Amino acid sequence: MSVERSERFYRERSLWLAGLPGAVTARASLGGDAAYDVAVVGAGFTGLWSAYYLKRSQPDLRVVVLEREIAGFGPSGRNGGWVSGGIAGSWRVYAERAGAGATLRAERATWDAVDEVGAVAAAEGIECGYRKAGTIAVATSGPQVARLTADVEMARSRGVGSADLRVLDPTEREGLVHVHGARYATYSPHCARIDPARMVRGLADACERLGVVIHEQTPVHQVSRGRLRCAGGTVSAAHVLVTTESYTVQQPGQRLRFLPLYSLMIATEPLPERIWEQLGWRDGLTIRDRRHLFFYAQRTTDDRIAIGGRGAPYRLNKPIDEACERNLQVRARLEATVRREFPAAADAVITHHWGGPLAVPRDWSMGVSYDRVTGMGWAAGYSGHGVVAANISGRTLADLVLGRDSDLVTLPWVGHRARNWEPEPLRYMASTAIVKMLASCDRYEDRTDRVARRQRLLAPVMPPV
């Protein structure tokens, strides 16, 4: 049971949790039955943003957040710290549901949300190192150039202009960062860098200042209309919001709702200024490449490179488990990426390695839902792109609970729910095929500089394009 967890256990979950200032002690658990207006399950970004906006909009609402571990225990306290615009999911899925215009509006809402996260961090005094310097996608091979070119063409055809995504000429590119072997790059201004654990823990504090009650080390065992059976008591509430993302698959009847896919990261030791000068990496800029198993990286507030990628194997019997959080092969691949793309940092010591589970819906597209009759709502399925999406989900759930007809409640993911994944071992086979095939495509493309056509075989289990 989680009540035995030590501070060390929590800090070991990520670089960011390890670096939290002060003690990481759990808030009081639920100590008996209680009644609230709104009960939120899970204190990640989605749950906390929901509570935050509910309470900010209607201060007399009684709101409780029930968290099995501590606020930010999940990916919200472990992620790459990219507060990045762009829809979480497939454009096609949303456009088929709501039309291209609504999907472009959704894309713009994600850009605005990057600023909203920064504005709340500033207003609430959350020192999370928020810095908005945009994001660069770099191609180091012919196939990657082709994919980035196609990304820009696709964006243009959807109405995204050059102020929001553009190709960089080599001088501009080198002015932002020197990536070894870069042949081509695109830039979007819609991204900021944060320390996610400081952001999520700061948001929990901000919620409390507004009067939200947060119980940590309080697992919710059963969710039903108006009632949550927890360790320590039963909470009754007119509105129940389930914001447990990938962990939703641990709840009864929800096993196949998402594919819990792990994303893993490493961090270097803090690098001296002379290395940063050689890297030419503008502070706050986030960087990714366009491999199939792409990397995503940020320069941290304490001058490390924190870099992540996918490719961790899926465990059939226990797809969400501490044992999935570290993997020697993925770690070696990420280390090789640092050496190859950022040779000035090749000798840096790797001090941290961690990871967490993403919730991947069958169509890779998120959903936000609230039923006025039952008072039950949820938001999840961000497929690894949830920092901004969770902010939008939180505002949307608040509007839905409060019965407000805002623009947010008409965004294309509202009311969307993908079908379940196929039963095991098919889901296992799908995730294993994704990881193995994408890795093999990257090896082929690195070797030949030709596009790996075999990737098309994955189309039935990848995001619809």
Ligand SMILES: Cc1cc2nc3c(=O)[nH]c(=O)nc-3n(C[C@H](O)[C@H](O)[C@H](O)COP(=O)(O)OP(=O)(O)OC[C@H]3O[C@@H](n4cnc5c(N)ncnc54)[C@H](O)[C@@H]3O)c2cc1C
């Ligand atoms: C390594 C990694 C890197 C990533 N990088 C990025 C990035 O740079 N940018 C980006 O946009 N996204 C990124 N993501 C994804 C992003 O972190 C998530 O999409 C987002 O944090 C999800 O937030 P959430 O609040 O919905 O879920 P979570 O953060 O998973 O929170 C859910 C909470 O529910 C709690 N819970 C679960 N079950 C119960 C229960 N029964 N009772 C009570 N509580 C329960 C959990 O303990 C957890 O705290 C990354 C993810 C990982 C793992």
